[in-house]
Every structure is written in structure tokens, then in C-alpha cells.
Amino acid sequence: MTDSTPLARFWSEFRTNKVAVCALFVVIAIVLIALAAPLIAPQNPYDLGTLVLMDARRPPGFVGTKGFTHWLGTDAQGRDLLSAILYGLRISIQIGIIAGGIAFALGVTLGTFAAYFGGRIEALIMRIIDLQLSFPAILLALVLAALLGQGKGPLIAALVTAQYAYFARTAHGAASSERSKEYVEAALSTPLAPTRVVFRHILPNCLPPLIVVATVQIANSIALEATLSFLGLGLPVSEPSLGMLISNGFQYMLSGRYWISIYPGVALIILIVAINLVGDQIRDQLNPRLRR
Amino acid sequence: MSALVDIRNVSKRFAPRLSLGEKIAARLGQPIETRTVHAVDSVSFEIRKGEVLGLVGESGCGKSTLGRVIAGIHAPSDGVVTLDGAPILGPDGRKRTSRVQMVFQDPFASLDPRIRIGETISEGPIAHGLVSKADAKAYAAQWLAAVGLPADAADRFPHQFSGGQRQRVAIARALAMKPDMLVCDEPVASLDVSIQAQIVNLFLKLRREFGLTMLFISHDLGIVRHISDRIAIMYLGRIVELGPTEAVYKAPSHPYTRALLDSIPKLVTEAEELVSFKPILGELPSPLSPPPGCHFHLRCPRAEAKCREIVPARRETSAGRDVACHFPLEE
Amino acid sequence: MIPLLEVTDLATHFATRNGALKAVDGVSFSIAEGEIIGLVGESGSGKSVTGFSILGLIDPPGRIVGGSVKLKGRELVGLSARELRAIRGREIAMVFQDPSATLNPVLTIGTQMRLALEAHGSVSESEARARSAEVLERVGIPDAARRLDAHPHQFSGGMRQRVAIAIALLNRPKLIICDEPTTALDVSIQAQILTEMRDLAREFGTAMIWISHDLATVSSIASRLLVMYAGRIIEEGPVANVLRQPQHPYTAGLLASLPANAERGMDLVQIPGSTPSLFDLPPGCAFQPRCDRRSPACVVMPELTSGGLGRRRRCHHPLNGGSA
Ligand SMILES: Nc1ncnc2c1ncn2[C@@H]1O[C@H](COP(=O)(O)OP(=O)(O)OP(=O)(O)O)[C@@H](O)[C@H]1O
Ligand SMILES: Nc1ncnc2c1ncn2[C@@H]1O[C@H](COP(=O)(O)OP(=O)(O)OP(=O)(O)O)[C@@H](O)[C@H]1O
Ligand code: SF4
Numbered sequence: 001m002t003d004s005t006p007l008a009r010f011w012s013e014f015r016t017n018k019v020a021v022c023a024l025f026v027v028i029a030i031v032l033i034a035l036a037a038p039l040i041a042p043q044n045p046y047d048l049g050t051l052v053l054m055d056a057r058r059p060p061g062f063v064g065t066k067g068f069t070h071w072l073g074t075d076a077q078g079r080d081l082l083s084a085i086l087y088g089l090r091i092s093i094q095i096g097i098i099a100g101g102i103a104f105a106l107g108v109t110l111g112t113f114a115a116y117f118g119g120r121i122e123a124l125i126m127r128i129i130d131l132q133l134s135f136p137a138i139l140l141a142l143v144l145a146a147l148l149g150q151g152k153g154p155l156i157a158a159l160v161t162a163q164y165a166y167f168a169r170t171a172h173g174a175a176s177s178e179r180s181k182e183y184v185e186a187a188l189s190t191p192l193a194p195t196r197v198v199f200r201h202i203l204p205n206c207l208p209p210l211i212v213v214a215t216v217q218i219a220n221s222i223a224l225e226a227t228l229s230f231l232g233l234g235l236p237v238s239e240p241s242l243g244m245l246i247s248n249g250f251q252y253m254l255s256g257r258y259w260i261s262i263y264p265g266v267a268l269i270i271l272i273v274a275i276n277l278v279g280d281q282i283r284d285q286l287n288p289r290l291r292r
Numbered sequence: 293m294s295a296l297v298d299i300r301n302v303s304k305r306f307a308p309r310l311s312l313g314e315k316i317a318a319r320l321g322q323p324i325e326t327r328t329v330h331a332v333d334s335v336s337f338e339i340r341k342g343e344v345l346g347l348v349g350e351s352g353c354g355k356s357t358l359g360r361v362i363a364g365i366h367a368p369s370d371g372v373v374t375l376d377g378a379p380i381l382g383p384d385g386r387k388r389t390s391r392v393q394m395v396f397q398d399p400f401a402s403l404d405p406r407i408r409i410g411e412t413i414s415e416g417p418i419a420h421g422l423v424s425k426a427d428a429k430a431y432a433a434q435w436l437a438a439v440g441l442p443a444d445a446a447d448r449f450p451h452q453f454s455g456g457q458r459q460r461v462a463i464a465r466a467l468a469m470k471p472d473m474l475v476c477d478e479p480v481a482s483l484d485v486s487i488q489a490q491i492v493n494l495f496l497k498l499r500r501e502f503g504l505t506m507l508f509i510s511h512d513l514g515i516v517r518h519i520s521d522r523i524a525i526m527y528l529g530r531i532v533e534l535g536p537t538e539a540v541y542k543a544p545s546h547p548y549t550r551a552l553l554d555s556i557p558k559l560v561t562e563a564e565e566l567v568s569f570k571p572i573l574g575e576l577p578s579p580l581s582p583p584p585g586c587h588f589h590l591r592c593p594r595a596e597a598k599c600r601e602i603v604p605a606r607r608e609t610s611a612g613r614d615v616a617c618h619f620p621l622e623e
Numbered sequence: 624m625i626p627l628l629e630v631t632d633l634a635t636h637f638a639t640r641n642g643a644l645k646a647v648d649g650v651s652f653s654i655a656e657g658e659i660i661g662l663v664g665e666s667g668s669g670k671s672v673t674g675f676s677i678l679g680l681i682d683p684p685g686r687i688v689g690g691s692v693k694l695k696g697r698e699l700v701g702l703s704a705r706e707l708r709a710i711r712g713r714e715i716a717m718v719f720q721d722p723s724a725t726l727n728p729v730l731t732i733g734t735q736m737r738l739a740l741e742a743h744g745s746v747s748e749s750e751a752r753a754r755s756a757e758v759l760e761r762v763g764i765p766d767a768a769r770r771l772d773a774h775p776h777q778f779s780g781g782m783r784q785r786v787a788i789a790i791a792l793l794n795r796p797k798l799i800i801c802d803e804p805t806t807a808l809d810v811s812i813q814a815q816i817l818t819e820m821r822d823l824a825r826e827f828g829t830a831m832i833w834i835s836h837d838l839a840t841v842s843s844i845a846s847r848l849l850v851m852y853a854g855r856i857i858e859e860g861p862v863a864n865v866l867r868q869p870q871h872p873y874t875a876g877l878l879a880s881l882p883a884n885a886e887r888g889m890d891l892v893q894i895p896g897s898t899p900s901l902f903d904l905p906p907g908c909a910f911q912p913r914c915d916r917r918s919p920a921c922v923v924m925p926e927l928t929s930g931g932l933g934r935r936r937r938c939h940h941p942l943n944g945g946s947a
């Protein structure tokens with residue numbers, strides 16, 4: 001027991017929760033499929049040249065003019081929905097991870113240094129973050145997306161701004177409690193440079209709660225991105241993400257062409273629920289109160 | 293013997309964080325309840341080169357805080373700590389010198405759980421240029437050997453060791469910085485009784501080998517008596533008595549020292565022996581509102597009116613012995 | 624005469640991912656009425672678990688897997704939770720190291736004491752107050768009647784522990800199990816509480832199990848000593864006798880390592896090695912790898928045998944005149 005790595009022990013405990021293992025499998029599968037989208041999708045939904053307007057809004061199972069079956073039907077531009085969803089997932093995951101990653105790095109650095117230095121610096125940083133947390137993230141993202149315009153860059157900036165505060169808050173809480181532990185005092189009395197104390201000692205010990213927040217926040221930023229795109233504030237129409245697919249199909253919902261909206265929605269829900277299930281299990285495992 | 297470390301009028305206060313409301317109230321001239329803890333209250337003494345100075349006192353009297361100030365972890369609120377005449381802290385309040393190192397009470401908390409023992413020992417020396425990265429492994433092994441641990445311990449994590457072994461690692465980490473002075477904050481208190489003697493012996497051996505100067509904080513009066521040359525007794529943030537260990541134990545001058553020595557349970561080895569304590573009366577006053585005058589007057593059998601008003605200054609009673617009491621006990 | 628409490632072959636195990644942890648493994652002893660016994664041993668040797676097992680306070684994953692605990696001849700192992708609750712507080716009480724384990728921070732001391740009294744029979748409000756104040760006064764809390772309306776946080780650590788002791792004494796139990804009640808306190812307070820407990824026990828005829836890892840503390844309150852190591856009792860006998868002439872090498876080593884037994888500044892006598900993990904105990908005597916008297920015979924678990932004068936020890940090669 002003592003010689004196994006922490007990761008191996010973590011995994012052996014993770015394995016005991018069947019639901020979480022399935023969820024993890026789903027997440028990995030979705031990510032792999034999304035990555036491989038250009039290889040497995042029957043059509044390139046971004047290539048306007050391949051779209052046939054005649055095939056627009058066809059129901060699932062329809063065999064199009066190009067000769068392949070549209071298993072999930074087609075949308076208003078005649079895109080194969082399955083292909084569009086695969087490409088959409090790719091974009092959503094990409095944006096979720098990039099935005100989540102940047103928010104993580106920014107928030108965690110701010111939060112940990114605030115906890116390390118204390119005093120005025122801490123008060124200033126944390127007040128700004130508290131202020132920001134008192135606004136709904138969606139509102140903030142909406143305003144920013146509207147201000148910055150369309151495109152991947154602005155969208156990511158909006159998502160990062162809406163989310164880094166959660167990381168900062170969590171990192172600050174964890175780092176504050178680590179800060180007062182004796183191993184940090186030992187590092188101070190050596191003395192070691194602040195950057196080394198923060199990045200080599202404090203930060204690695206704060207990781208458990210941050211990993212939990214990170215999984216949840218990646219799911220959140222995927223959902224947020226979908227929301228923004230749904231509202232038309234996300235990516236340009238030429239690169240439809242899941243949110244925009246849902247939005248585009250929305251007007252046909254009542255005319256019985258449910259599939260244009262529903263299938264991208266289902267894909268989104270499966271992804272987010274699966275990430276959250278994995279995150280829940282990680283949280284339970286890292287929560288010392290629930291440990292046996 | 294000359295002084296290595298000089299502690300001059302050092303005070304350390306911990307002010308509570310005021311809430312925004314309280315700050316506004318204070319600005320508006322409202323008197324707000326002061327909850328400042330005077331953990332260390334104007335303490336002066338020196339530690340001589342090569343000696344072990346024991347620091348004893350009851351829980352909460354400020355021993356750890358004083359130790360941390362000397363080790364440069366806390367900046368003092370007032371006063372200054374110098375090593376060979378140079379302040380421990382730089383002008384920005386950060387510690388620069390590595391000549392004072394510290395060993396902590398709880399070896400389960402004082403080692404970073406995610407870092408291998410080898411790196412724990414060698415990261416400080418690398419950062420301070422005592423050893424090159426290339427030689428770090430051999431250097432760590434050398435110090436592990438000095439504290440009686442096998443060289444392969446370097447590749448393991450703290451959780452793979454027992455309490456006593458971890459404390460050895462913590463000691464090796466401090467020694468690897470080649471300090472002149474070691475502050476030990478209750479280094480055996482959290483260890484099993486059967487392990488304590490091992491660590492005490494290790495300190496004795498290291499002291500013989502490296503001529504270390506030590507501040508040895510403890511509430512175990514037996515161990516302090518065994519290891520230290522001089523002893524300082526602390527009560528509610530102040531040093532009340534200081535002198536050569538044997539002299540103080542044999543004939544305490546301060547009534548508190550006397551009472552403290554009388555409260556320690558002794559091993560009873562005669563069946564008929566009636567155990568006699570002379571417990572100090574009353575409770576330790578809160579450090580938030582220590583009594584005026586001599587802090588001990590509420591519990592002191594010798595207290596008189598003067599004690600309630602005037603803080604007794606520390607003065608020399610006999611050669612090398614200091615006591616802060618208006619009516620010290622005679623020999 | 625039947626003893627007040629008789630523990631026979633008590634075994635309490637904890638189910639863990641690495642298999643069963645035998646925290647207490649075959650512990651037997653008995654206490655007469657009014658007797659104070661000291662229970663000492665290193666951290667993790669099973670002192671607290673023994674205390675909890677007597678009270679039936681073992682929660683899963685722990686379980687009493689064998690043995691019996693008899694209070695005045697009545698078997699306690701296997702009683703229902705309700706039956707145990709009726710015994711707890713009334714006949715056996717416990718005082719913990721940390722008084723906040725006993726005290727509820729949101730209720731006044733008076734209310735908590737009234738509840739403790741009501742749990743074992745109805746009392747009127749004024750009766751309860753009078754009785755509570757009387758007991759508080761007994762444990763050295765001045766101005767007790769007025770302090771009944773105070774909350775626990777308004778007391779200092781030492782005072783809180785006194786209140787916890789007062790609650791334990793309320794129903795005049797026959798036996799109090801004290802689990803390191805003074806370890807967290809200052810020396811000066813510890814001395815006060817030690818003296819008071821000893822006098823109270825004598826006066827009320829209460830028996831006590833005083834758990835501690837400090838031989839000196841135990842020796843000043845108890846009349847009989849039990850030494851535990853790795854879940855078993857390894858030595859037992861009258862306190863002064865054991866401390867003067869320890870028969871088990873572990874007890875002897877502990878005593879020899881005290882600074883008082885070495886010349887100032889010289890090396891202390893030390894027991895080599897470290898406490899074994901309960902998961903991989905050596906075969907036979909658990910102290911074997913650290914023992915300087917071991918022989919090949921020690922790979923067989925020694926029995927707890929009599930060493931004369933009411934003494935027992937678990938060793939193949941005992942010291943001080945006891946031959947195995
Ligand atoms: N970081 C802090 N913030 C606020 N108060 C503190 C802080 N550190 C210590 N104190 C207070 O200062 C006083 C002295 O504490 P200190 O830890 O120095 O005592 P000690 O003598 O080492 O006690 P012990 O024997 O329990 O270790 C205590 O009242 C404590 O509550
Ligand atoms: N709830 C639990 N789950 C698993 N193991 C436990 C539990 N409680 C106690 N143990 C184990 O049982 C053993 C005996 O513990 P116990 O608390 O009785 O020791 P102790 O002698 O009281 O030590 P200390 O002096 O530290 O209080 C230890 O190894 C401990 O890890
Ligand atoms: S049984 Fe053997 S090993 Fe155990 S204590 Fe006795 S002599 Fe030592």
C-alpha cells in the first residue's frame with residue numbers, strides 16, 4: 001500500500017464507483033470522437049460547397065442526394081446533423097478546455113499569491129473577486145461577448161473573465177489553509193523564494209479541490225459557450241458550435257422538425273452530465289470527511 | 293562566551309482582522325473592543341555561541357511565537373533580533389539569512405507531503421548555493437546518514453515514515469543549511485514516549501559534532517533540564533526568570549518557576565508515598581487581557597500591592613541569574 | 624465477590640482496505656469498586672479503543688469481535704443501543720481528552736447538565752439546578768450557580784474540562800473512564816484536576832480507568848497499572864511496584880529512558896526501532912524486534928503470566944526476578 005503511487009491508489013478507489021467509471025468512459029469517448037471528427041464525419045459541415053440545399057430539414061434516416069444516409073437528419077442549410085454535431089462538439093470541447101485552462105491558470109495564480117502575501121494585496125484581489133462573483137457569470141459573459149464582438153478570441157476572453165473568479169476563490173481558500181501549515185513556515189525559515197514556495201509547495205497541495213472545480217468549470221464553460229452561441233453572441237455562423245445548432249433549429253421545433261434542435265441538445269447534455277458525474281466522484285474521493 | 297543571537301525588546305502582537313463595519317466604526321471614533329494578543333511582550337536576552345538555551349512555559353505563553361520571531365518566520369512588532377550584530381530580517385521584513393534554522397513540533401505537518409525526502413533536504417542548500425544540483429543527491433544522503441536514516445530514504449515520501457523518522461528528516465533539513473543556530477520548537481512533544489529518547493540523543497550527538505547553538509523550546513521540564521545549559525521561564529509573553537539550568541531547578545527565584553516545578557507529577561515508586569502536588573491556584577489569565585503589573589500576581593502567594601501596579605523589571609540577583617519579581621525567593 | 628467490571632479476552636477490530644486492523648486483541652482485566660487503574664501505552668496501542676469498547680461506543684468499520692465485558696456480572700457486549708444508553712452516563716461515564724466532544728456549544732451548561740440528569744430519571748427544574756451547581760462546585764468551579772447560565776465558549780480550556788468531568792459525575796456512576804483528560808491542559812491545571820479527581824473518587828467510591836501515555840501522571844493517581852503495546856496488555860501490577868521493578872522489557876526500557884535516569888547532558892537510554900504497524904506485526908511477541916532480551920523462543924506469542932504480588936506480564940524473559 002505504501003509503495004503504490006497516489007495516482008494508482010486514486011484510480012483503484014475511483015474504479016469502485018461504476019457510474020463514475022461509465023461517465024468517464026463516455027467523456028473519453030466523446031472527446032476522442034470529437035477529435036476524430038474530420039475522419040469519421042460523413043460530411044464537412046463547414047465546407048459550404050458540399051451542402052445541398054435540396055436536402056435541408058430532412059428527417060433522420062433520410063438518404064441524401066450525395067448518396068449517404070443522414071442518420072440524424074439535416075438542418076436548415078442541408079448540413080448532415082451528425083457531422084455538424086461531431087464538429088460542434090469539437091469546437092465546444094476545445095473552447096471549454098482552453099477557456100477553462102486559462103481561467104484556471106489566472107485564477108489560481110491570483111488566489112494563491114493573495115493568500116501567500118496577505119495584507120493589502122490579498123484584500124484588494126479578493127474584494128475584486130468577491131465583487132465579480134456577486135454578478136451572475138452569464139450576465140458578465142453576455143456583456144463581454146457583446147462588447148468584444150464575435151470570434152474565438154473574444155469568446156474565450158468572455159468565458160475566462162466569467163470564470164477565473166471561481167478558481168481564484170477556491171485557490172485562495174485552499175492556499176490560506178496551507179499557508180499556515182508548518183511545512184510552509186519551514187520553507188519561509190529556510191528561506192526559499194516566494195515563487196518557489198507558492199509553485200512548488202503551496203500549489204501542489206491545493207490541487208485536490210482545484211481539480212474538482214476544474215471539472216465542473218469545464219462543463220460550465222461548455223454550457224456557457226453554448227448559451228452565448230444560442231443567443232447569437234458566440235462563434236460566427238460559418239463554424240457552428242452546439243449552441244448555434246440548437247439555436248438554428250429552434251425555429252423549426254414547432255413545425256415538427258424537432259431533430260434539428262434536439263440532437264445537438266442531447267449531445268450537449270450527455271457531455272455535461274458525464275463530466276459532472278466524474279467531477280462528483282473526484283470530489284467525494286478528495287473530501288476527507290467522506291473518506292474511510 | 294560571546295553572544296551569537298541578541299534579542300532586544302522584542303514584542304509580537306497579533307491584531308485580529310477587523311471587519312469592514314468595525315473599521316468604519318473605528319474611523320468614526322467609536323471605541324471598538326481591542327482583541328490584540330500580546331503573544332510576546334518586550335523580551336530581551338541573548339543566546340551565547342555554542343550553548344543550549346531551554347525555553348519553558350505553559351501553553352499559550354508565547355514560546356512558539358518567540359521561536360518563530362527568532363527564526364525569522366514572524367517579523368516582530370517591536371524590537372530586533374540580530375545574529376552576530378546583523379538583523380535576521382532584511383529591510384523589507386523578509387528573511388535573507390539561512391544561518392538560523394528551525395525544527396518544528398509536528399513532523400507530520402512540517403514536511404511537505406508531496407515532496408520526496410531527498411528534495412526536501414536539498415532544495416534549501418541548492419537555493420542558497422551550498423551545493424550544486426549535480427551533487428545534491430550525495431549531499432542529501434550525507435545528512436540522512438548524520439541523523440541515522442538510510443540513503444534510500446531520499447526517494448520516499450513523508451507518509452512512508454514513522455513520526456520519529458520524520459522528525460529526523462526535519463532535523464536533517466535544518467542541518468543541511470549549515471546553520472549557526474537551531475530553534476527547536478517542542479521537537480519531541482508529538483513523538484511516542486519510546487521514541488523521544490532517540491531524538492533527544494540525536495540532538496546531543498549533533499551538538500557535540502557540530503557545536504550547534506540551540507534554543508530548545510519545550511514544556512517537558514525533565515527533557516529541558518537534561519539538554520540545556522541555561523533556561524528561560526516564560527509567563528504570558530514575558531521572561532520571568534533566566535539562569536543556569538541546575539541553579540534554577542535547585543533554587544528557583546521566581547514564585548512562578550517554583551510553582552511550575554511543583555506541579556509536575558513525579559514518578560511514584562513507593563507504594564505508601566502520598567503524592568503531594570502544590571498546584572498553582574487559579575487559571576492562566578487570557579492573553580487578550582493580561583492583568584496589570586506583574587502578570588502572575590493573581591496566582592502568586594507572595595503578591596503585594598506593588599505587584600498589582602508595577603511591572604517588575606528583570607534584574608540580576610546573583611551571578612548570571614535574572615529574575616523579574618518584586619519579591620524573589622531567597623535561596 | 625464479583626468485581627465491578629470484568630473484561631475478558633476483549634477483541635475489537637476495524638475493517639480497513641488492508642484487512643482487519645486488530646486495535647484491541649485479547650485484553651483481559653478487572654476493576655474492583657472504588658479502584659483507580661492506569662492504562663498506559665504508546666499512541667495507537669489501543670487504549671482509547673479499549674475504553675470505547677467497554678462503553679459500546681464502537682462504530683463501523685469497527686466491531687467488537689470477541690470477548691466479554693461484564694459490569695457487576697451483567698454482560699454488556701451484545702446489548703442493544705438503547706440498553707447501552709441506559710448504562711452510559713448512569714453506571715459508566717466517560718471523560719474525553721477534548722471537552723468539546725462532550726459539550727454542546729449552543730446549549731448553556733445548566734441545560735446540558737439538566738438533560739444529562741433527565742436522561743436517567745425525571746427531576747424538577749430546581750432540583751436539577753441545585754444538583755448541577757453542587758457538582759460544579761465540587762470540581763472546583765467557583766460561583767457555580769451563576770455559571771450554569773454560561774455557554775461552553777465562555778469557559779477556559781481547563782474550566783471546560785472540569786465541566787465535562789462534572790457532567791460525568793452527575794449521576795454518580797460506579798465507573799468513570801478518563802481518556803487523557805489532562806493531556807491538552809497546562810501543567811498547573813493538570814495538577815489541580817488530578818488532585819481533585821483523586822479526592823472525588825475516594826469520596827464517592829467511584830472506580831476509574833485513567834488512560835494516559837505519561838507514566839508519572841498515572842503513577843500519581845492510580846493504584847494499579849496496565850501497560851499496553853500493539854493492542855495487548857503486556858504488563859500489569861500495583862503501580863509503585865511495576866515502576867520500581869518493571870518485568871517487561873518494554874516497560875523497563877521506557878523507565879530507563881527517562882531523563883531523570885541519566886546524567887545531565889549524557890545520552891539517554893533508548894529503545895531502538897519504532898512502534899510496529901498493526902498490519903505487519905512480527906510473529907510472536909510484538910516487541911521482539913526492539914527487545915534486547917529476545918531469544919528464538921520469542922517468535923511464539925508469550926502468555927500473560929503471573930509474576931507474583933498481583934503482577935502479570937507477557938514475556939518469555941521477564942526482568943527483575945520474575946522467571947517465565
Ligand atoms: N498567527 C496568530 N494569530 C493570532 N494569534 C496568535 C497567532 N499565533 C499565536 N497566537 C496567540 O499568541 C499566543 C501565544 O501563542 P504561542 O503559540 O506562541 O504559545 P506557546 O507558548 O507556543 O504555546 P504551546 O505550548 O501551546 O505551543 C496565544 O494566545 C495564541 O493564541
Ligand atoms: N475509527 C477507526 N478506524 C480505523 N482504525 C481505527 C479507528 N479508531 C482507531 N483505530 C486504530 O486503532 C488503533 C488503536 O487506536 P487507539 O485510539 O485506541 O490508540 P490509543 O492507544 O488511544 O492512542 P493515542 O495515545 O494516540 O490516543 C490505532 O492503530 C488506530 O489507528
Ligand atoms: S517476549 Fe522476548 S522479545 Fe518479547 S519482550 Fe520478552 S524477551 Fe523481549
Ligand SMILES: [Mg+2]
Nearest residue numbers: 355356357477
Ligand atoms: Mg507552541
Ligand SMILES: [Mg+2]
Nearest residue numbers: 670671672802
Ligand atoms: Mg487515545
